[in-house]
Amino acid sequence: MASALRGAILGHVRVPIRTLDRSRSLTCLQTSIRSMSSHGDDHLTREEVVDRVLDVVKSFPKVDPAKVTPDVHFQTDLGLDSLDNVEIVMALEEEFKLEIPDKEADQIVSCPLAIEYIAAHPMAS
Amino acid sequence: MSAAGAAGAAAGYLARRAAQKERVRLLYRRALKDTLNWAVNRHHFYQHASDLREKFEANKHAEDLDTIDRLIQDGEASYGKLRHPDPYIVPWAPGGSKFCRNPPPPAGIEIVYDYGREDD
Numbered sequence: 001m002a003s004a005l006r007g008a009i010l011g012h013v014r015v016p017i018r019t020l021d022r023s024r025s026l027t028c029l030q031t032s033i034r035s036m037s038s039h040g041d042d043h044l045t046r047e048e049v050v051d052r053v054l055d056v057v058k059s060f061p062k063v064d065p066a067k068v069t070p071d072v073h074f075q076t077d078l079g080l081d082s083l084d085n086v087e088i089v090m091a092l093e094e095e096f097k098l099e100i101p102d103k104e105a106d107q108i109v110s111c112p113l114a115i116e117y118i119a120a121h122p123m124a125s
Numbered sequence: 126m127s128a129a130g131a132a133g134a135a136a137g138y139l140a141r142r143a144a145q146k147e148r149v150r151l152l153y154r155r156a157l158k159d160t161l162n163w164a165v166n167r168h169h170f171y172q173h174a175s176d177l178r179e180k181f182e183a184n185k186h187a188e189d190l191d192t193i194d195r196l197i198q199d200g201e202a203s204y205g206k207l208r209h210p211d212p213y214i215v216p217w218a219p220g221g222s223k224f225c226r227n228p229p230p231p232a233g234i235e236i237v238y239d240y241g242r243e244d245d
Contacts, residue, residue, distance in 0.1 A: 010241065082146065083181060086154045087174075090161075099218035102151055123217050 049119045053111060056091050060084070073110040085109060096124045141190055148197050152204060153181060162209035 050070055058065040063078055074080045074088060089105045092098070096118055100108070108114050118124045156177055164170035187193050216223035239245075 007241075082150055083153050083178065086150055086157065090154065090157055097215055099215040099221075102154060105154060106147065106150060123215075 044119070044124055046115075046119055049124070050115055052095055053092065053115050053118065056095050057088060057111065060088060060091065069111070070115065071110070071112050075109060077110075089114075092118065096121075098124055138190070145190070145193050145197060149181070149200075152197065152200050153177075156200075156204050156207075159204070159207060159209050159212070162212045163207075 054068055054070065057063060057072075057074075057078075058068050062080060062084055067078060072078055074085050075082065080088070085108075086105075089100065089108050092108075092114055093100055093105075098118070098121060100117075104117070108117060157174060160173045160177055161170055164173055184196050187196060214221040218224060
């Protein structure tokens with residue numbers, strides 16, 4: 001009878017939030033790890049990043065694919081224009097689903113810089 | 126003194142040219158992004174992107190600083206008219222749909238799942 005009343009009351013009362021007591025071990029582990037969240041599981045390995053960046057650069061129509069190595073400079077080594085550089089950065093943004101701010105996009109002028117930027121970006125996928 | 130003056134003028138000229146080049150790159154980047162936003166299908170994007178590049182290439186060899194400034198201004202004005210009202214922004218970026226959606230909860234605050242057992 002008291003438990004039924006308590007059940008009815010608890011149906012209308014909000015569960016209080018209180019700071020975690022460290023003596024309850026297993027349940028607190030399950031609630032602190034967000035096990036069903038898919039946030040942040042797109043970690044790319046560095047070889048993947050290098051391969052995909054090189055693929056993007058090689059598939060650019062004005063680029064000779066044989067000359068592309070992981071340390072080319074777009075304008076000096078590959079003979080591209082600054083506008084071509086902008087196009088390559090946009091292609092990289094599309095490939096890795098990134099949003100690069102304008103100031104930093106201006107600075108990406110070579111393959112190693114692009115690889116460093118993408119590998120260090122937490123949301124690259 | 127005239128050499129210092131000439132060097133100063135050359136440095137000023139180069140600084141202005143560099144600033145103009147940066148503005149041109151920024152304008153091209155934004156115009157390309159808007160072209161991507163407006164293009165319904167991918168082949169439309171390629172066509173319009175080539176047209177945009179032709180427009181930029183046509184003015185490539187302007188030399189006079191004031192002409193270049195005016196061309197950049199005209200370009201930015203026409204870009205301002207062609208901006209997309211609902212651009213595609215990557216979801217986790219500011220302005221995207223997932224931005225600030227599920228921030229991680231503050232440390233130390235948890236819901237204790239002991240419904241019905243609080244008195245135990």
